Amino acid sequence: MKTKFASRMKSVPRSFIREILKVTTDPEIISFAGGLPNLQMIPVRELEAAADKVFESDGTRALQYSTTEGYYHLREWICKRYLEKKGIKASPDDILITTGSQQALDLLSKVLIDKDDRVVIEKPGYLGAIQAMSVFQPKFNAVEVDETGVDTDKLEKVFKAKKPKLFYAVPNFQNPSGITYSDAVRKKTAVLCKKYSVLFVEDDPYGELRFEGNDMPAVKNYLGKDGVMFGSFSKIVAPGLRLGWVFAPKDIMERIVTVKQAADLHTNFLAQRITYQYLLDNSIDAHIEKLRKVYGVHAKAMLSAIEKYFPQEVAYTRPQGGMFIWANLPKGLSAMDMIKPALKDKVAFVPGDPFYTDVKDANTMRLNYSNAAPDVITEGIKRLGNTIKKLIGKGCAKK
Numbered sequence: 001m002k003t004k005f006a007s008r009m010k011s012v013p014r015s016f017i018r019e020i021l022k023v024t025t026d027p028e029i030i031s032f033a034g035g036l037p038n039l040q041m042i043p044v045r046e047l048e049a050a051a052d053k054v055f056e057s058d059g060t061r062a063l064q065y066s067t068t069e070g071y072y073h074l075r076e077w078i079c080k081r082y083l084e085k086k087g088i089k090a091s092p093d094d095i096l097i098t099t100g101s102q103q104a105l106d107l108l109s110k111v112l113i114d115k116d117d118r119v120v121i122e123k124p125g126y127l128g129a130i131q132a133m134s135v136f137q138p139k140f141n142a143v144e145v146d147e148t149g150v151d152t153d154k155l156e157k158v159f160k161a162k163k164p165k166l167f168y169a170v171p172n173f174q175n176p177s178g179i180t181y182s183d184a185v186r187k188k189t190a191v192l193c194k195k196y197s198v199l200f201v202e203d204d205p206y207g208e209l210r211f212e213g214n215d216m217p218a219v220k221n222y223l224g225k226d227g228v229m230f231g232s233f234s235k236i237v238a239p240g241l242r243l244g245w246v247f248a249p250k251d252i253m254e255r256i257v258t259v260k261q262a263a264d265l266h267t268n269f270l271a272q273r274i275t276y277q278y279l280l281d282n283s284i285d286a287h288i289e290k291l292r293k294v295y296g297v298h299a300k301a302m303l304s305a306i307e308k309y310f311p312q313e314v315a316y317t318r319p320q321g322g323m324f325i326w327a328n329l330p331k332g333l334s335a336m337d338m339i340k341p342a343l344k345d346k347v348a349f350v351p352g353d354p355f356y357t358d359v360k361d362a363n364t365m366r367l368n369y370s371n372a373a374p375d376v377i378t379e380g381i382k383r384l385g386n387t388i389k390k391l392i393g394k395g396c397a398k399k
């Protein structure tokens, strides 16, 4: 029997990264493909101690059904952190705990996007957002980002002409490009969203991972009561906990609660309890400080190796935090066509294509530096540099 699938599935791309991760299980391959936090930085003993304490104090209660909004004390903790770090006031009622911020993307898309609605994303943009939103069949308008953030002139043109419902962005150490919005771009983005009544969706899983420069206000600081924010414990504690959150105004929150109930009743309560206990018993600031230092060293190792081993024609970003560098290959050199030769040379990366809604055969690629050790990064970049040089030598790059 031929299964009759919903038409919406035609427009949903498979996660390219998951596909690449499948072929990088070969231990000889150095992978810059995943967006994986460094395993050595996961506080496993501290989480183990927190779990022991939770089982001892709560027993079976830690394993009972719980509320859709999430564990109250964890939501309260998130509010305190917003106030302390960003000066943003939130009450636990404004926060809902999700199964990673990826679920926040799915739930928000569900309550907002009808087929053919206009949605603005960054170019390049987070592929997981493109995938989550695609299920609801919007029409995407992608607006270029450069070293200072989204191009606000183009953003205004798109807002004016297309009247989109929302603009989704990652202003801190963006995935995939590693770029960070300047304060002026943040302010202007907020002004434009207000002027054209576009909901700003600010996804910030990397904001705490700054190893250079000064912290910036959130776009939300300039939006006042408007706008939605996503947060995540994946990059600051552990991704396997699958804990994220959404911070949204009341009318949006009410609807998100409803679709969350329909999706999974509530986020894993045991994970919420253990994480809260971990946060109570340990200094998250001290842990984040360690992460910042280590990722800074990794980024530096990758940048030095790129400088040494990549041909001069390759341009690349210089992130001040987060986990990614974005490289622009010589014109006409398809990053997609480079995957096979690179794997042959025992190195993996993610080509630019899945981060665009309107570009094919891109000459761009994303390189992750958080996962591999600095000496391994150097060796991997050396290999990748050779692959690029060989392809240029074969005349693969067009003039």
Ligand SMILES: Cc1ncc(COP(=O)(O)O)c(C=O)c1O
Pocket: 035, 099, 100, 101, 102, 103, 126, 128, 170, 175, 203, 205, 231, 232, 233, 234, 239, 242, 243, 244
């Ligand atoms: C920009 C961005 N948003 C959301 C996510 C999803 O993260 P999680 O579901 O683990 O919180 C990621 C994961 O890498 C990401 O890069």
